[in-house]
Amino acid sequence: MDRAAIFDMDGVLIDSEPLWQAAEKAVFARLGIELTDAMCRQTMGMRIDDVVRHWFARFPWECKSHTTVQAEIVDGVSAEIAARGQAMPGVEEVLDLFSRSGWKIGLASSSPLALIHAVVQQLGIEPYFSALCSAFNEQQGTPHPAVYLTAARRLNVEPSSCIAFEDSAAGVASAKAASMKVVAVPDRAPLHAEAFGEADLELTSLAHFSGDLLDRLMCA
Numbered sequence: 541m542d543r544a545a546i547f548d549m550d551g552v553l554i555d556s557e558p559l560w561q562a563a564e565k566a567v568f569a570r571l572g573i574e575l576t577d578a579m580c581r582q583t584m585g586m587r588i589d590d591v592v593r594h595w596f597a598r599f600p601w602e603c604k605s606h607t608t609v610q611a612e613i614v615d616g617v618s619a620e621i622a623a624r625g626q627a628m629p630g631v632e633e634v635l636d637l638f639s640r641s642g643w644k645i646g647l648a649s650s651s652p653l654a655l656i657h658a659v660v661q662q663l664g665i666e667p668y669f670s671a672l673c674s675a676f677n678e679q680q681g682t683p684h685p686a687v688y689l690t691a692a693r694r695l696n697v698e699p700s701s702c703i704a705f706e707d708s709a710a711g712v713a714s715a716k717a718a719s720m721k722v723v724a725v726p727d728r729a730p731l732h733a734e735a736f737g738e739a740d741l742e743l744t745s746l747a748h749f750s751g752d753l754l755d756r757l758m759c760a
Contacts, residue, residue, distance in 0.1 A: 543758075544697040545638045546688060546715075548585075549649035551707035552725055552746070553631050554659050556621060557584065563616030564591065567609060571601045585708030587650045587681035588613055618658055627663045628725075630747030634705075635668045637751060646671035646691040648704070650681055650711075671695050682710040685718035692718065703757065705746070712739050721757060723749065 551557045561580040568575050573595060583591040592606050592613075638645055645668050649656055653674040660666040671694040678686035692699045704715035704722045715722045716738045724739035725746055736742055741757055743749060 541701060542644060542695075542697045544644040544646055544692065544695045544702045545634075545705070546646040546648050546691045546695075546702050546720070547705045548707060548711050549647055549651055549656060549659055551584075551628075552705050553628060553647070553665070554621070554625055554663060555628055556617065556625065556659070557707075559617050559620040559625070560613075562620065563613045566616060567612045568595060571599075571604065571609070573599045573601070585650060585682050585706075585710035585714075587675050588652070589676075590681050614652055614655060618655055621655070621658055621662055625659065625662045627665070629745050630749065631663070631665065634746045634749050635665060637749070637754070639668060641751075641754070644670050644695045644697055646673065646695050648673045648675070648687045648691040648715075650675045650687070652676050682708075683713035683717065685714050688715050688718035688720060692720075703754075706739075709736060712736055721760075723757070 547553055550560060561577065564580055565575050583594055588610050592609050596606065635645060647656060647669050651674060653676065656672050656674055660669065671691050673687050673691040673694065675681040675687040678690065680686055688704060689699060692702050699719045702720040704720045705725060706712045706715055706722055707725050712722050712724050721740045724736040724742045726736055740760065741753065
């Protein structure tokens with residue numbers, strides 16, 4: 541039976557959450573909206589169009605369209621990734637583990653597809669992936685399961701035979717709604733936080749994932 545590992549991108553494969561926060565703060569500040577770190581964490585894992593709508597509902601502005609604000613944020617993140625984007629600890633080792641074990645590997649992210657391609661190329665990990673999927677191509681973003689269901693379909697693997705790796709509560713909810721097992725890697729959230737209670741396994745880093753943990757997870 542085919543099995544697949546499907547990875548979220550931001551905060552799981554690349555340490556980009558600080559880059560997203562910096563870009564969001566800078567763009568929204570030009571609109572007169574001062575976002576704090578805690579406010580940015582509220583929208584972690586969401587598509588950027590949903591993020592923009594979220595803050596517009598609370599702090600409406602008139603000078604720029606939603607599309608322009610989204611583009612400015614994505615451009616800022618893209619520039620930051622090219623300048624200083626680095627893989628999270630353990631990324632290549634985990635990808636090697638699944639590749640050697642004969643698992644299919646996919647990526648499911650709330651980021652736009654152009655940014656996904658930029659990241660996997662920047663990190664030199666593109667050859668590992670058989671499917672790169674963006675929630676921007678779905679009618680609904682996370683926590684809706686659409687992007688994970690699309691990834692499973694493109695990999696030709698049943699969702700129940702997939703393991704998802706996520707760092708956000710919205711992402712965990714999305715993968716669980718798709719009937720996948722989920723490994724939560726909440727890099728900047730407290731370990732065992734209630735928001736990650738649905739996860740099947742919780743780690744502080746991908747570097748702690750192992751073949752033994754994989755066997756235990758699949759037997760659970």
